[in-house]
Amino acid sequence: MAAMQDIAAKPPARGASPPTSAKGHRHSLRRRSLVALAFLAPALFFLVVWIVYPTVYTIGRSLYDKTGARFIGIDNYKTLFTTDILTVAIRNNAVWVAIAPATVTAIGLVFAVLTERIRWSVAFKTAVFMPMAISLFAAGVIWHIMYLQNPEQGAVNAAIGGVVQVFRPPGPLSGASPSTRALTGSAAQGFTLRVPVHPGSVARLGLTAIPPQDVPKGAVAAVEPASSPGAVTGVVWRDFRPGGGKPGKVEKGELGLPGVTLRLADRTGTIVATTTSGPSGDFTFSGLAPGAYRVGISSKTFTPPFAGIPWLGTSLITPSTIIAYIWVWAGFAMVVIGAGLAAIPRDVLEAARTDGATEWQVFRRVTVPLLAPTLFTVFITMIINVLKVFDIILSIAPGSSQAAGNVIALAMWRTSFGGVNDFGLGSAIAVLLFLLVIPVLLLNVRRFRRED
């Protein structure tokens, strides 16, 4: 919110020239100065004590060591650019600056233009603008909950999981593995019986590591398969019972596994038939020509369910946080750009349309150029905001990815107050941050002076 002020740092209306009284010009000048001083004194006190003096002090302090006892020149600045934790922060801030301001401005522009064409624009603007009232800290809490990795908990992964499920449904036995070495292969390729089978023989495919709640619904006790001429019969079952049991043997108390996809390959490895197991895990490949075959369980059975994208993990934490940040600030850009849009004379746009310009041409060739100053202001404001980003990272990133999501403003606080308490290095980081905003500061001052 602090940085919202920056938007205002554009030229104000022309300053009023003061009334000059005719008599006693010099006297009145002194009097006016005293009156002005009386009005300004409280503000000057605050500005000097809380901004001017601290700024000078911090610049000086950055040249001293941790405790302030020893002058060490630019050593803190060397540390700043060579310590891993801090270079990560600087790099992350660069990513922030490269992505967030441009995206926020672009989204704000699109929303501002589109809402002009709907009747319920006030409702839309309110919805998008609302996050501006929420603290960035609370916004971090909100998105932390959205981003939780488990699709059962995190809404983002739940939504993605819903789509993934359509294209790649999870197998019924995602965590299972063979109970004996009779089956070879892997979950990704499926498991195949080591020994070939012939028509008339039986196949036993024992699986284990299946928790009770993962046993497919409708499963009944497994039955030792009976041989049938001209067919390969078999059973796929949960080769485990309370107390253990003997691996590779269908025993009392062990359940069949229905719904498992089985495949039959001929000698060359070509799959000649597939089938699905019944309630007791039974299956039959019938009508087979004599010869050797291999029975296996298709990998489809073991497809793991969507595990969720680790949005809050170390590699994605910065992009994830930037998305949350854009969610907060898009409304700001939309409202400011919307006001700029409302100020564009309608007849300019209408004239372009009358001349046969398409809506896209009007947007590209008329609206955007006329809005350029507003877009620039929003963009600059966002750069300042992004350089100062702090609270949202503290609340969105779990402890394990705080370091990976670090930024300059946060690094300054951690170094100074987060346990290390190195005021020398902390001051140097603050000065770096200050140097980064100085171009914007000069820009604001120049624009102000040009107008005034």
Place this chain on the structure above:
Amino acid sequence: MAAVAHQAEHVAPLRVAEKRKSVAHRLTRVLSRAPLNILLLIIGVFWLVPTLGLFFTSLIVPDQISSVGWWKIFAQPSLATLENYRHVFADRSIMSALVITVFIAIGATVLPLLVGALAAYAFAWIDFPGRDWLFVGVVAAIVVPYQMALIPIFSIYNHVGLFDTVLGIVLFHTGFGLPFAIFLLRNFFVGIPKELLEAARIDGAGELRIFMRLVLPLGMPALASLTIFQFLWTWNDLLVALTFGRDTQPITVAIFTQMRQFGSNIDLIAPASFLSLAIPLVVFFAFQRYFAQGLLAGSVKS
């Protein structure tokens, strides 16, 4: 925002009148706009979902809150209770944090407003040597990051006993809130008709009297915008209170303290977070107009 909406309304009837040729024509128009309306509806809902998600999460029964997603509430309404809120209201540290937040936000709104209005008047209507240079300094100060002052103010506060006090936090917010306050108010005050002030001066009114009787009442819209602004800004602060308070914790810091064990106590963090943003949201919805005006003041509108 209201101003923006007003403008848009102004334009719409014109276009409608233009194209009101036939029913078929109008129908085509409605249909051609349908994709846009649907798109914006989806976006609007998308923008609301995260906040609603926090709210629904805060309602989930404590023993389920860290295992089920908030949308399960719709399938299983029995998951929703006010249990978590009962706990939050019984939690003394969260409640005292809310009170401290109120104190900080009110103090840090009133003080910069008063001090800023005085200075803004001087910048707008009293001619004194160095005025423009001083004002350039104020404009420059707007972008100075907090981080430039944290360390020295921390040392000063420790010496003078302002560390871990509401006053210390309020004073810091005042210092850093002033540049923008002065800037915004000065730009508004400058727009007050010169004749009004000159008439008052000719009538022999002193500067203080003019300020109190004329400038403050006329400057109400700007003061209102700034009040909303400053209130939301200080209510939502984390950095300042985290640095200058230990036991003096506003709600953001209190939640942050809880968060060090996030996951195990989300049943406290979710409702407390929602409470912390409920008040700014109420302020926002009640005074949205002033909020948006403050945002625009001095930038686009001037």
